[in-house]
Amino acid sequence: MPPVILAVADVVDGQLTRLSTEVATLARGLAAEAGGVAVGLVVAASPDAAAAELAGYVGRVISVAQPAMADTVPAPFVLAEVRRLVDEGAGVIVAGATTDGRDVLGALVAFTGFGYLANADAVAWADGAPVMTSTVLGGKAVVRSTSSTAGTAITVRAAAITADAAAVPGTVEQRAPATGPAVPAAVVRERVAEAGAQVSLEEARIVVVGGRGVGGPEGFDLVGDVADALGGVVGASRAAVDAGWIPYARQVGQTGRIVKPALYLGLGVSGAMQHRVGMQRSETIVCVNRDPDAPMAEIADLFVVADLFEVGPALAAEVRARKGA
Ligand SMILES: Cc1cc2nc3c(=O)[nH]c(=O)nc-3n(C[C@H](O)[C@H](O)[C@H](O)COP(=O)(O)OP(=O)(O)OC[C@H]3O[C@@H](n4cnc5c(N)ncnc54)[C@H](O)[C@@H]3O)c2cc1C
Numbered sequence: 003m004p005p006v007i008l009a010v011a012d013v014v015d016g017q018l019t020r021l022s023t024e025v026a027t028l029a030r031g032l033a034a035e036a037g038g039v040a041v042g043l044v045v046a047a048s049p050d051a052a053a054a055e056l057a058g059y060v061g062r063v064i065s066v067a068q069p070a071m072a073d074t075v076p077a078p079f080v081l082a083e084v085r086r087l088v089d090e091g092a093g094v095i096v097a098g099a100t101t102d103g104r105d106v107l108g109a110l111v112a113f114t115g116f117g118y119l120a121n122a123d124a125v126a127w128a129d130g131a132p133v134m135t136s137t138v139l140g141g142k143a144v145v146r147s148t149s150s151t152a153g154t155a156i157t158v159r160a161a162a163i164t165a166d167a168a169a170v171p172g173t174v175e176q177r178a179p180a181t182g183p184a185v186p187a188a189v190v191r192e193r194v195a196e197a198g199a200q201v202s203l204e205e206a207r208i209v210v211v212g213g214r215g216v217g218g219p220e221g222f223d224l225v226g227d228v229a230d231a232l233g234g235v236v237g238a239s240r241a242a243v244d245a246g247w248i249p250y251a252r253q254v255g256q257t258g259r260i261v262k263p264a265l266y267l268g269l270g271v272s273g274a275m276q277h278r279v280g281m282q283r284s285e286t287i288v289c290v291n292r293d294p295d296a297p298m299a300e301i302a303d304l305f306v307v308a309d310l311f312e313v314g315p316a317l318a319a320e321v322r323a324r325k326g327a
Pocket residue numbers: 212213214215216238239240241242253254255256257258259269270271272273274275276277280290291292293296308309310311
């Protein structure tokens with residue numbers, strides 16, 4: 003029987019995440035390689051827009067409106083739909099390596115005995131089974147893993163796969179929710195917007211990152227100003243976070259967020275391996291650093307050897323002048 007690969011989407015604030023389009027692209031590629039079928043799954047209080055968008059990446063999307071999810075965590079309801087699709091024949095389940103993705107697939111593995119491959123950077127077939135490639139030890143080693151079980155659940159790292167729309171959009175099939183979740187759903191009592199994060203780091207097209215070189219919390223005023231001028235989002239190295247200059251939610255890297263913006267601009271960031279694994283897939287990398295030998299020079303498309311306190315304000319002013327702002 004041709005394999006059925008299920009791509010489980012994440013919907014945040016009613017929006018399909020970019021990672022979901024990456025996961026769907028992966029599922030489509032795996033299905034094409036094995037002569038199988040790729041199916042997308044969107045489960046949300048109001049799934050229509052996200053399901054329509056996901057259909058741009060995968061041939062068949064199942065959309066489930068679950069009103070209860072308006073004020074609960076999503077995993078129990080998503081899990082119920084995934085289990086129904088497993089009963090219908092889905093044998094490879096891929097989801098983003100997010101809190102929700104891990105919750106859903108972790109519980110799925112417990113209920114079904116599927117094998118679990120975590121944090122994939124890439125997945126391909128070998129001898130009829132999915133084989134995951136994943137970087138470990140801060141990017142110093144690459145491991146290939148597979149599972150000997152009949153079914154496999156795989157979480158995929160953000161920005162590892164390039165989202166690629168299908169030549170022909172797929173169809174959306176609406177379904178009534180599966181009967182009640184098998185595990186209780188925690189109720190969300192309050193949602194608190196992350197300060198200064200209109201767009202998440204993962205979704206941002208421009209990320210301006212401040213490192214230890216910004217010198218203190220006030221240095222992030224400059225980072226924020228440059229980000230504001232460029233229409234970008236502020237990120238930080240761990241050194242800046244550990245120093246208490248900016249919240250952990252802004253950290254980019256191995257133990258922070260993985261970003262893949264069109265433009266990464268680093269101000270006073272040296273480019274340690276643990277930072278690079280979180281940003282090295284950015285489309286264009288520009289860095290400002292006083293030290294010409296900083297490791298970031300190895301991967302930057304443009305490496306500006308200069309003082310960030312001279313370049314930063316000049317850059318913000320020039321961008322604003324050109325925008326007529
Ligand atoms: C297990 C583990 C996990 C880690 N996870 C992460 C992670 O997720 N993210 C992360 O970022 N790090 C992580 N780290 C830490 C990482 O190894 C580095 O220590 C950290 O990235 C360094 O941050 P930095 O580049 O800001 O600081 P530094 O390495 O100190 O670099 C500061 C740079 O600023 C430049 N500079 C100084 N003043 C100026 C100026 N005025 N103008 C221009 N340039 C200037 C300097 O030349 C220097 O290159 C991790 C480490 C470990 C062990």
